[in-house]
Amino acid sequence: MSVVYELPFGTGRRFLGSSPRIVNGILGGWELSTIEAFQTGRPLTPTMSTDNANTGGTNRPDRIADGNLPRGTQTVDRYWAAEAFAKPAQLYTFGTAGRDILYGPSMNNLDVAMMKYFRFEGERTLQFRAEMFNFPNHPNFGQPSTAWGTSDFGKIFTALNGRSIQFGLRLRL
Numbered sequence: 001m002s003v004v005y006e007l008p009f010g011t012g013r014r015f016l017g018s019s020p021r022i023v024n025g026i027l028g029g030w031e032l033s034t035i036e037a038f039q040t041g042r043p044l045t046p047t048m049s050t051d052n053a054n055t056g057g058t059n060r061p062d063r064i065a066d067g068n069l070p071r072g073t074q075t076v077d078r079y080w081a082a083e084a085f086a087k088p089a090q091l092y093t094f095g096t097a098g099r100d101i102l103y104g105p106s107m108n109n110l111d112v113a114m115m116k117y118f119r120f121e122g123e124r125t126l127q128f129r130a131e132m133f134n135f136p137n138h139p140n141f142g143q144p145s146t147a148w149g150t151s152d153f154g155k156i157f158t159a160l161n162g163r164s165i166q167f168g169l170r171l172r173l
Helices: 021-027
Strands: 002-006 030-039 107-119 125-133 164-172
Touching: none
Parallel strands: none
Antiparallel strands: 002 030, 030 107, 107 125, 125 164
16 A cells, blocks of 8 residues: 655645745645555465475475464464474375465565655755655564474574665756
8 A cells, every 4th residue: 555645734735825935945845655565474385304205395294283373472483383293104195284374474564755845946846855664663574484394493584674764865957
């Protein structure tokens, strides 16, 4: 979702429309824009670190419980329940775990920009921008390891970028 909103302050606007030039120069001509992205967790498939079915490819374990932990109990060291899976009982058989049965962490992101336009004679303008990516500094994590049977199963080793701020000027002649 994206929003662009021209603030109603300054000459020709709803508020401070007849303010002195200096006040209009400071408070008028501002614009706010946002980009919001909210995503649920990505579906992932548990895999085994060994080739139990002797196919030369990736195998899956047996599923004996859900495997997805309740939201408040998930940590970066234990995002899924390893005990919900087991090695297939017989050699040369496939596991019962289906595709895309585990869900990774959700992603929430809010980017905000404030822009101020300074108008000069003719078509000349100067734009000042302050942009903040991941404005609330919400932690967004990478995907947990899906390699069941290893000590890494369900662990998250990466975090996505935290808040970053940049400023810019744009002169239009």
